[in-house]
Amino acid sequence: MPSYKAPVEDMMFLLRDVFRSDAVFAEMPAQTDTDCDTIESVLEEAGRFCSEILYPLNMTGDIEGCRLENGKVITPKGFAEAYKAFSEAGWGGLSASPDYGGQGLPRTVQILVDEMLSASNLSFGLFPGLTRGACETIEAHATEDLKNLYLPKMIAGIWTGAMALTESNAGSDLGLLKTSAKPRDDGSFTVTGTKIFISSGDHDMAENVIHLVLARLPDAPAGTKGISLFLCPKFLVSEEGTPGAPNNISVGALEHKMGIHAQPTCVMNYDGCQGWLVGAPHRGLAAMFTMMNAERLFVGVQGLGVADASYQTATTYARERLQGRTPGATVTSPIIDHPDVRRMLLSMRAFTEAGRALTLFTALEMDREKFHPDPEIRRAATGLVALLTPVIKAALTDFGFEATVLGQQVLGGHGYIREWGQEQFVRDARIAMIYEGTNGIQAQDLVLRKLTLDDGQPVVRLFGLIRKTLDEAEPVPALASVRHAVQNALTHLENITKRLTSGDLSSAEERNAAAVDYLRLFALTCFGWLWLRMAHAQTEAGTSENGTQPAGKLATAQFFADRILPQTASLAAQIGAGNASVMAPDAGQF
Amino acid sequence: MKTILVPVKMVLDANVRPRVRADETGVDLTGMRLSINPFCEIAVEEAVRLKEAGHAEDIVVVSIGPAKAQDTLRQALAMGADRALHIQTDDSPEPLAIAKLLRAVVEQEKPDLVILGKQAVDDDCNQTGQMLASLLDWPQATFASTVSVDGDRLRVTREIDAGLQILSLPLPAVITTDLRLNEPRHCALPNIMKARKKPLTVTSPSDYGVDTTRRLTILSVRPPAGRKAGIRVSSAAELVGDLRQAGVL
Numbered sequence: 036m037p038s039y040k041a042p043v044e045d046m047m048f049l050l051r052d053v054f055r056s057d058a059v060f061a062e063m064p065a066q067t068d069t070d071c072d073t074i075e076s077v078l079e080e081a082g083r084f085c086s087e088i089l090y091p092l093n094m095t096g097d098i099e100g101c102r103l104e105n106g107k108v109i110t111p112k113g114f115a116e117a118y119k120a121f122s123e124a125g126w127g128g129l130s131a132s133p134d135y136g137g138q139g140l141p142r143t144v145q146i147l148v149d150e151m152l153s154a155s156n157l158s159f160g161l162f163p164g165l166t167r168g169a170c171e172t173i174e175a176h177a178t179e180d181l182k183n184l185y186l187p188k189m190i191a192g193i194w195t196g197a198m199a200l201t202e203s204n205a206g207s208d209l210g211l212l213k214t215s216a217k218p219r220d221d222g223s224f225t226v227t228g229t230k231i232f233i234s235s236g237d238h239d240m241a242e243n244v245i246h247l248v249l250a251r252l253p254d255a256p257a258g259t260k261g262i263s264l265f266l267c268p269k270f271l272v273s274e275e276g277t278p279g280a281p282n283n284i285s286v287g288a289l290e291h292k293m294g295i296h297a298q299p300t301c302v303m304n305y306d307g308c309q310g311w312l313v314g315a316p317h318r319g320l321a322a323m324f325t326m327m328n329a330e331r332l333f334v335g336v337q338g339l340g341v342a343d344a345s346y347q348t349a350t351t352y353a354r355e356r357l358q359g360r361t362p363g364a365t366v367t368s369p370i371i372d373h374p375d376v377r378r379m380l381l382s383m384r385a386f387t388e389a390g391r392a393l394t395l396f397t398a399l400e401m402d403r404e405k406f407h408p409d410p411e412i413r414r415a416a417t418g419l420v421a422l423l424t425p426v427i428k429a430a431l432t433d434f435g436f437e438a439t440v441l442g443q444q445v446l447g448g449h450g451y452i453r454e455w456g457q458e459q460f461v462r463d464a465r466i467a468m469i470y471e472g473t474n475g476i477q478a479q480d481l482v483l484r485k486l487t488l489d490d491g492q493p494v495v496r497l498f499g500l501i502r503k504t505l506d507e508a509e510p511v512p513a514l515a516s517v518r519h520a521v522q523n524a525l526t527h528l529e530n531i532t533k534r535l536t537s538g539d540l541s542s543a544e545e546r547n548a549a550a551v552d553y554l555r556l557f558a559l560t561c562f563g564w565l566w567l568r569m570a571h572a573q574t575e576a577g578t579s580e581n582g583t584q585p586a587g588k589l590a591t592a593q594f595f596a597d598r599i600l601p602q603t604a605s606l607a608a609q610i611g612a613g614n615a616s617v618m619a620p621d622a623g624q625f
Numbered sequence: 626m627k628t629i630l631v632p633v634k635m636v637l638d639a640n641v642r643p644r645v646r647a648d649e650t651g652v653d654l655t656g657m658r659l660s661i662n663p664f665c666e667i668a669v670e671e672a673v674r675l676k677e678a679g680h681a682e683d684i685v686v687v688s689i690g691p692a693k694a695q696d697t698l699r700q701a702l703a704m705g706a707d708r709a710l711h712i713q714t715d716d717s718p719e720p721l722a723i724a725k726l727l728r729a730v731v732e733q734e735k736p737d738l739v740i741l742g743k744q745a746v747d748d749d750c751n752q753t754g755q756m757l758a759s760l761l762d763w764p765q766a767t768f769a770s771t772v773s774v775d776g777d778r779l780r781v782t783r784e785i786d787a788g789l790q791i792l793s794l795p796l797p798a799v800i801t802t803d804l805r806l807n808e809p810r811h812c813a814l815p816n817i818m819k820a821r822k823k824p825l826t827v828t829s830p831s832d833y834g835v836d837t838t839r840r841l842t843i844l845s846v847r848p849p850a851g852r853k854a855g856i857r858v859s860s861a862a863e864l865v866g867d868l869r870q871a872g873v874l
Contacts, residue, residue, distance in 0.1 A: 044658075073821055076699055080812045088811070125814035138814055 037348040037456045039090045041082025041151045045388060047075055049395050052572040056143065059399055063406035066141055074144055081126065081148045085155035088117050093156045096297030097459050101238075103289045108237040108299045118162060118240040122192025127163045131170055135186040141402040142329065146394055149333055153340030157463045158297035160340075162195055164333050165235050169196025169247050171326040176314035177266065184272060185245055194243040194268075194278075199230040199303055200323070206232075207476055209249065209320065210258035216250040216265055216310060226250050226265050226310040229287065229302065232470070236301030237269070237286045243278045244269040248305060249319050256317065264319035265310035283308040294462030328420055331428035332397060334471045338435025338464060339390045345442030345460040346383040352446050352455075353380060370445075378598070379445050383438040385595040388588075389562035390431045392569060397423045418493030422485045423561075429477035429551075430558030432467040439464045478550035481557065483543070486536050494532065501525055501564045508571050513589060517570060520596035521563040527607040528560045540613065548614030556606040563600045566592035626681040626796065629672040630736035631706065632727055633665040633688050635697040636747040649845040652747070661697045664742025666704075667802040670809040671772060672740055673705035680774045683707050685734050689723055691715045695825065702820035703812040709825040718830070718837040724756035729833035731761060736797065738779070743768055743801040754801035765799040766792045769806055 050056040051071050060066040092113045099111035121127065130145035131137025145167075152160035170189050173182060188194045205212040214228025226248055230236075237244060246267045255261030270278035287302035314322035353371035361368045370376045400423075403416035443450035443457040450457045468474050486494055505522055508514045531553065534540040540549055570592035637643055638658040646653045661669075672684045686701040687710040688694040698709040712726055731739065744751035758765035766781035773780045775793065783790045784803050794800075830837045858864045868874045 068818075068821070072696075072699075073818070076696070076703065076817050076820070077814065079696075079700075080703070080814070080817055084811050120811070123813065124811060129814060138818055 037344075037351070039086050039155050039344050039347060041078065041085055041154075042343060042391075043075065043078045043082050045391065046078055046147050046395075047071065048573075049392055049569075050074060050143075052575075053392065053569055054395060054399055056399065059403070060141070062408075063141075063402065064408065065139065065406050066402065069141055069144070074147075077129075077140070077144060078147055078151075082151055084121070084124065084126070085151040088120060089152065089156040089159055092117055092159065092297075094453075094456055094459060096156065096158055097294075097463075098296075098453070100296035101289060101299040103286060106285055108239065108286060108289065108301065110238050110240055110299065111297050114159065114297060115240045117159065118192070121163065122241075127166060127192035128190040130167070131186075131190040132174060135170075135174070135182070136190050141398075141406065142332070143395060143398040143402055146332055146336055146398045150336040150340040150343070150391070150394075153337040154344040155340075156297075157337060157341055158295045160337070161295070161298050162235050162238075162240065163192070165198060166192070166194075166196040168198060168326050168330050168333070169245060171329060172247060172264070172322060173266065173313060175325050176264070176322040177311075181266060181311055181313070184274075184276060185266065185268075188243075188276060189245060193241060194245055195235060195238070195241045196245050196247065197233055197235050197303075198323075199233050199236070199246050199248040199305075201230060201232045202228070203231055207473060209262065212249060212251070212262065214248065214250040214305065216252055216263060216312075218252075219309075222311075224250075224252075224265055224310045224312060225307050226267055226305045227307050229304050231302050232290065233301045233303045234298055234470075236299060236303045238299055242270070243272070244284075246284065246303070246305075247313065247323075248310060249323070250310075252316055259320055261317055262319040263316050264313045264322045266313050267305060267308045267310040271309065293465055294459070295466055328401065328424045330471055331424040331477070332394060332401070334467050335390075335424075335427035335431035336394055337467045338432035339387060339394065341460045341464045341467075342383060342390075342435040342438035342442070343387045345439045345457055346380070346387060348455065348457060349383065349442040349445040350380055352449070376445060379441045381591060381594045382599065383441050385566070385591055385599055386434045386438050386562070388569070388591065389565050389595070390427075390434065392565040393423070393558075393561050394427060394431070396565070397427055415493075415496060418489050419496060421488055422481075422493040422497060425472075425477040425480045425485060426554060426558050426561065428471065429468075429474035429481075429554050432464070433474055433555070434558070436461070436464040436468055474554075475551060478554040479547065481554050482535060482546045482550040486532065491536065497561075498525065498529060501560070504564055504568050504571070508567055511571060511574060513574060514567065514570055517563075517567050517589075517592050517596040520600045521560070521567050524560040524563050524600050524603040527603045528556055531556065531607050531610050534611070540610070544618065545614050548617045549610045552606050552610050556603050556610070559600060559603050559606070563596065563603075566595050626675070626737040628683045628685060628734060628736040629675060629681045630727075630731060630734055630739045631665070631668050631672045631684060631686045631701065632723075632739070632741050632753070633669060633686055633697050633701055634662040634742070634745045635659050635688060635690050635694045636662045636745050639663055639746055645846050645848050649847055651843065651846050659693060659696075661700055662742050662745045662747075664744060664746070664802050664804070665697075666700075666742075666809045667804070667806050668740040668742050669701045669704050669706060670807045671769075671800075671802060672738075673810075674807065675738075675772075675774070676705065678774075681738070685710065685736065687712065687727070687730055689714060689718060689726055689830070698825060699820050700812070702823045702825070703817045704810060705816070706823075708823060711825060711827045712830055712833075713827055714830050714837060716830075716837045716839070719839055719841060720750050720752035721756055721840075722830075722835060722837045723753050724760055725835045726830060726833055726837075727753070727757050728760045729835060731757075738796060739763075739799045741799070741801045743803055754799055758799040761797075761799070763797055763799050764794045765801075766794055767801040768803040769800050770803050772800060772806065 057070050060069045096111040102109050128137035129140050133139040202212050216224040216226045248265045248267050249262050252263050269284050271280050271282050283306040285304045287304045290300040356370045357367040358370050361372045400416040400419045407413050439460040446457050449455045508518050570589040573588040638660040641658050644653045675681050684706040685708045686706040688698050689712040741754040768784045769781045770784045771782040779794045781792050
């Protein structure tokens with residue numbers, strides 16, 4: 036039956052041979068101890084925890100699901116114990132500030148562990164992921180008193196976090212939300228409203244849940260400029276840090292979902308609970324947005340992780356399952372020898388390995404943005420991160436879902452049978468395309484905001500990096516074919532970008548209609564770029580220092596270049612046709 | 626007890642399917658995942674438990690192997706060992722050479738107890754612990770499934786063919802671990818980070834005056850013969866006839 040092995044070798048290949056992270060971190064005073072040997076020890080141990088403790092709960096948790104009893108949410112068997120072991124081992128505090136008890140490791144290491152958590156147990160991974168997001172928001176915007184009271188216990192995993200943004204009338208458009216906050220005499224606020232789709236809104240795994248709630252103050256301007264952020268604990272906390280009386284926060288209902296069944300997705304009622312302002316009044320969305328990039332990266336690797344877990348099962352199955360005979364075979368062939376199955380497996384892998392590379396590239400830039408002493412380098416990093424995070428969120432979840440469908444298909448009938456686990460990955464992967472900002476919204480963000488951010492400098496910088504890789508690969512004959520394919524893709528991308536930013540497709544309506552196709556074109560070109568980088572690094576490294584060699588980077592790069600990257604041409608044609616046919620039929624004709 | 630010495634070996638990961646080199650000289654290790662020998666991991670865990678219970682102060686781990694063996698030592702440090710010694714060699718010394726090196730380390734470190742894994746999962750020799758005890762002239766308890774402190778002695782249950790045997794040993798002594806002795810802990814992240822700062826010394830076999838030249842020549846290493854199809858017989862008489870013909874009866 037299926038198992039999961041964390042892809043530590045591939046991760047270390049990317050860090051050591053492609054991105055040379057030792058040199059990158061050596062420039063950051065706070066990260067001089069973050070060398071590859073240390074990272075490898077951390078990843079090995081995290082991988083063991085995920086395979087041995089979290090993965091066995093993935094299917095059982097999906098089948099059992101969560102339930103609501105007497106107003107309390109009960110998580111599936113084993114989850115509370117696993118969470119306790121996870122927290123006691125300090126995994127929840129991996130990237131948190133040492134000032135509050137964390138290990139202070141960089142985003143690069145955090146995101147690799149997040150991939151493993153997502154792959155081995157997506158539902159479980161949301162608990163520490165949301166808690167970390169809440170901690171980062173509190174650390175960036177809350178008062179010292181609030182930080183000292185809440186952060187140490189959240190970082191230690193004794194309390195968890197939840198983000199309450201969405202209401203029944205306000206999802207993609209948060210400006211319509213109605214939850215209210217009225218000031219009290221002591222400086223705190225009374226928060227009243229109902230939120231829906233709140234992940235980890237309540238559970239039995241920790242003694243308190245710290246909610247970050249978006250609400251309107253009495254004098255707030257309309258729309259998104261009138262939203263403030265409040266910290267509302269499930270149980271009120273004394274000055275010494277002990278949870279006490281319940282704070283009028285209750286679970287209205289548990290959602291029945293397509294997937295992530297072990298995740299309690301709640302309707303939350305805030306019935307005049309006590310809350311504390313985080314950040315400036317009316318600046319709640321801006322406060323949330325400071326950790327938006329980190330959350331987008333996190334959701335992106337959810338798609339990536341689940342796809343990789345599906346790939347691992349599919350490959351094992353394809354090696355063992357004997358059906359049919361390939362031309363010239365005298366005995367029944369394992370299905371991995373059939374070209375169509377090869378194609379499916381390679382398609383999955385062409386995506387997961389490039390997705391991992393793009394994630395690491397961006398994570399390293401996020402670390403530069405946070406830790407590098409040179410303000411120019413930080414500025415350049417900020418631009419690249421802003422540009423790439425919507426691409427990572429949308430592309431890794433879109434391609435991730437497609438990969439899980441392929442992983443299910445490889446198993447034939449058994450792919451439809453629960454026991455093999457592939458169908459769960461399909462169901463679980465689907466949500467990542469929707470939450471944390473739908474992929475359509477991500478595409479809008481890319482096209483309408485990020486292409487023209489900073490006078491378009493980040494885009495120019497990114498295209499420059501791609502060109503640099505093309506130039507560096509020129510002297511290597513084995514890379515010529517991949518190089519040409521990436522060059523063609525870049526040409527399509529540059530032409531379309533120009534038309535969207537300053538040419539015939541630059542109206543708001545045209546950009547809106549082009550956005551999703553454009554994001555895919557953008558992502559495919561980035562994958563091509565990184566495939567060229569990886570293939571080049573592997574031919575240079577030969578065998579990496581520690582004797583391991585990630586299999587067949589050049590072969591997979593060639594497959595990507597030949598059989599997937601040409602999609603850029605059709606995407607460019609689609610976008611180039613303009614939006615007239617999209618908007619010609621009116622609403623009445625549907 | 627003051628000091629416990631735990632020798633650990635890095636081996637092909639127990640979950641990896643071994644491949645034989647094309648020239649039949651040995652198992653192909655290039656690009657393969659290497660990990661701490663499972664029985665050695667149990668030995669480290671037992672030492673850490675003894676220290677946590679207050680029966681020892683200091684745990685030294687030692688490994689004899691190539692550069693990558695340091696990963697194994699770091700893992701042992703993350704589990705709770707205090708200091709590590711890496712005797713670096715690419716030679717794959719045989720058990721007797723290992724035992725001689727360990728004797729030299731014992732003379733340096735003066736431990737009260739040496740705990741080893743009963744055997745390594747690559748060569749399954751099951752010799753080093755016994756040879757070391759003999760070289761040191763120390764009492765030994767092999768295949769331990771329980772270890773407890775009994776005043777200034779150790780009480781060890783051994784798993785043997787006939788069942789369970791209980792021994793009482795004075796210190797200093799040698800113990801080798803069996804599978805059921807304990808379940809090694811998952812390392813906590815803070816301990817993994819702390820492990821990099823713990824002392825790790827690198828030496829070589831010649832520093833101890835031990836010759837690690839192999840005495841055994843490996844003639845060939847081959848994978849087990851493929852399973853052949855069985856033959857259906859129609860009666861017991863036919864079975865007996867076939868067995869006689871095969872020379873079995």
